[in-house]
Amino acid sequence: MFDKILIANRGEIACRVIKTARKMGIKTVAVYSDADRNALHVKMADEAVHIGAAPAAQSYIVIDKIMAAVKATGAQAVHPGYGFLSENRAFAAALEAAGVVFIGPPSPAIEAMGDKITSKKIAQEAGVSTVPGYMGLIADADEAVKISGQVGYPVMIKASAGGGGKGMRIAWNDAEAREGFQSSKNEAAASFGDDRIFIEKFVTQPRHIEIQVLADSHGNCVYLHERECSIQRRNQKVIEEAPSPFLDEATRRAMGEQACALAKAVGYTSAGTVEFIVDGNRNFYFLEMNTRLQVEHPVTELITGVDLVEQMIRVADGQALPFAQSDLKINGWAMESRLYAEDPYRNFLPSIGRLTRYRPPVEGVTERGGIVRNDTGVFEGGEISMYYDPMIAKLCTWGATRGEAIEEMRLALDTFEVEGIGHNLPFVGAVMDHPRFVSGNITTAFIAEEYPEGFQGATLDDATLRRVAAAVAAMNRVAEIRRTKISGTMDNHQRRVGDDWVVAVQGQALAVTVDADRDGSNVRFADGAVLRVASDWTPGQALARLVVDGAPLVMKVAKIPGGFRVRLRGADLKCHVRTPRQHELALLMPEKLPPDTSRFLLCPMPGLIVAINVAEGDEVQEGQALATVEAMKMENILKAEKRGVVKKITASAGASLRVDDVIMEFE
Structure with a gap:
């Protein structure tokens, strides 16, 4: 077994890996950027190495800097977490060449499955049902519009190397395809260093259900059942649960066996996830395989009792899986709510700042016999940075039934104290009480359908x-x-x-x-x-x-x-x-009205102005792009709410703005 491993990541997933390594008696090395000098994962690790400036492109995804940290500390293995370099074949190959173990799949499997275009071709060749689309490389926006028309709207524009909702757009017409292609390409380049884009048919009324697989180097592969991840916003998962309230045993077994067959076809080892779209008739279609640990892995751990990080480490050490498929039963129900640093009252735009209060619920067994778990990477008094993903914690609950797991989540969310930044706790709390969610009648369109005007707070019964x-x-x-x-x-x-x-x-x-x-x-x-x-x-x-x-x-x-x-x-x-x-x-007191800001375009979040799309004196139409603001690796296009004339522009490209700073004024 390894004596020391390096975690090539940050935040809650780095802390999560450190906890298991500590339990196994393995020393850990953290890496950190300028922005993370005082981060929780740095404090938890046995050693820490500084790797560069705050932007991920200058620190966390620079292979040479990670390799230098490995060499300097003598780490024998590297766990990549998720995101950053976790699905980067060149990184895995560099570790292999240096004689350092990559706690993940072999580099050829990453190349085959980590690339979404290649993985879909392999799945098709293996007889796996896939969503119709265009798997070739797309040169420019004109070609994207042409292909979208051939596939048939609506389409999903996706980054080949993407994940976590980055580099993804849904287009319903030519204009949205053109705009979405460029935004997806920009986000993909900034987040993954790879701007390749592909297009596939967007299946309406879908459920997003994924299968967790685990394989070793001795020919064993098992599936640890499924996770329902249909509650999504902007293609990014918000609430996950295991098992799915929709699958029957026959469909579950068919999806699991197919996922394992695909993993074996590419010589896969370690933990991985095969994602499917499932329609209302329980027909399922392969989307992609994530060759890494998933954000939502805790719900699988809660219903199976398997520590996935521990098994990844043991498989990387050459050990065989200690269980067979028949040993993996579903025990109870688990929920995960992702706590994001984003303001639901401002259309979920990113929020940064200091956590003046951060008091998660007590972890462990509750008075009602349920379980509360909180995977986090922050602490009270710490800073939420604009440079990284806005997720700061994953609150998980377990109950004997789905209803009990939901009730445990309701109480845990009400107990969770977060102050100092905008956050989505009110929103996930409202979802837990929503009759449609409680019934299990959900699709990936749930948020768009139930909150079409955004979230303005829940109304209590x-x-x-x-x-x-x-x-x-x-x-x-x-x-x-x-x-x-x-x-x-x-x-x-x-x-x-x-x-x-x-x-x-x-x-x-x-x-x-x-x-x-x-x-x-x-x-x-x-x-x-x-x-x-x-x-x-x-x-x-x-x-x-x-x-x-x-x-x-x-x-x-x-x-x-x-x-x-x-x-x-x-x-x-x-x-x-x-x-x-x-x-x-x-009752006799007059009501105080808020000030009228309708003549101004205000910056809705702390961020960087990427582009100003209009000039003073321009007449703009409703829905026209006015400016683009980047925050937490996401581009946000600000559009005109009504027709008007630009009177004055007070911000320029490259400027860093605060919330409610004026970008432009209208006549």
Whole structure:
């Protein structure tokens, strides 16, 4: 077994590999860029080597720099994680030539399967059903438009060396094909150093289901069942689960056997994933094979009990798999929510800055018998950089059934405290409560169909809203008692806290009476319904854990004038708790309106201006591209929302802007 391995990656996956290596008694070496000097993976590793400037193209994907770090530290093997050099044949070959073990598949298998064009050709030759498309290289945007018309719209424009949603666009017409080709090409070059593009038919109403395979050098190959990855945004997975709520045993077995056959055909060893599109009749079509560990591998580990990183290391050491296909059963259900540094209220645009508060839920077995796991690469006080992928953690839960796994995820998300940056916790929390998701009736179009205007926060149902109202009424009583005790020390008179209150929340005014005792409060509503509230919350605590009507309720709370700001289940609520008279007076107060910014194009995220597409005095049409902003390896094209004339341009290509900086003004 190896004594020391180097992890050629960063963030949560580097931390994940370090944990398993530590468990196996193997020392680890981290590599880091200027931006990651104080990163968590650097602190966790036994050694760390600086490899260059912040951009990945000057550090994490420079093979010579990684090789120099390997040589300097005497690492015997390298785990590439995912992304960066994980599917780079030249990197694997360089390690092999240096006598260093690559913890992954052989370089010929990476070449055969890691390239999406080549892999689809091999799959076709092996008799695997594939999505129609054009597998040849595409020279320019004109050719892309021509091919798209021949394949038939809609089409998917994809980077051959891509992954993680980078370099991917859906085009529904010639204009989108032309624009998508150039953006995909630019993103592919920036993220992977390879700008080759191919085009395939976009299958409508698809489910994205993938098979995890594991193979050794002794001829053994098994599949560890499937993962459902249909909840995607901009072709990037957001929520994954294992197993799929859609597959039956016959389809699962057929997909697994086909995935293993494909792996054996290319001499594959290590962990890998074969991705499929599955239609409503359970017909499945090969998409690609990822010759690496997947982001969503924890859900497979939770339902099989197999540590995939450990098996990758053991296979790389020449060991045989310790189990056969018949040993791999499905135990329970697992969910994964990806925590991204992006603002769901700004169309999920990237967000950077300092994590002023980062408190994940407690990992391990829960009171209900479920499991919580959080794979992360950040810490409270750390910085989220604009240079890398915006994912900062993967929150996973396990339950005996799908419903139990979802409920564990709901509570874990409500418990997860993140402040200082925009993040998508409210959105994934809302998805967990969405009836369509709960039913399992999902496709890759779920987000586009259910949130066509973007995400503006969840609306709680009446039953949940009542539970929240009861909770804040009880909490308000605790806060009022503390406040009157403090003021009472000054004048030797303590004002009695009243029992009757009005909770104004989500457009409703709920009159309640709070009857408190030593163990909690009975909150009575106007219709006579009573909810029992018990909690040890004290004023100033940012997280309130309560039991309301016998069921747990977790809320993030902050004091505001006359009440609380409360966040849970994707909702961000202002809960005002007033006396009946105060409520009457509050209804007379005028509403403060936000300022009018419709005449300005504001930068929606911290980022770099790549291009300004118009000039002062130009007349622009609705939907016309105005500027391109790059952040976290993604290009974002800002378009005109309506017809107008450009009055003034205040930013130029190459400028770094903050959120809401003015790019241009219209007449």
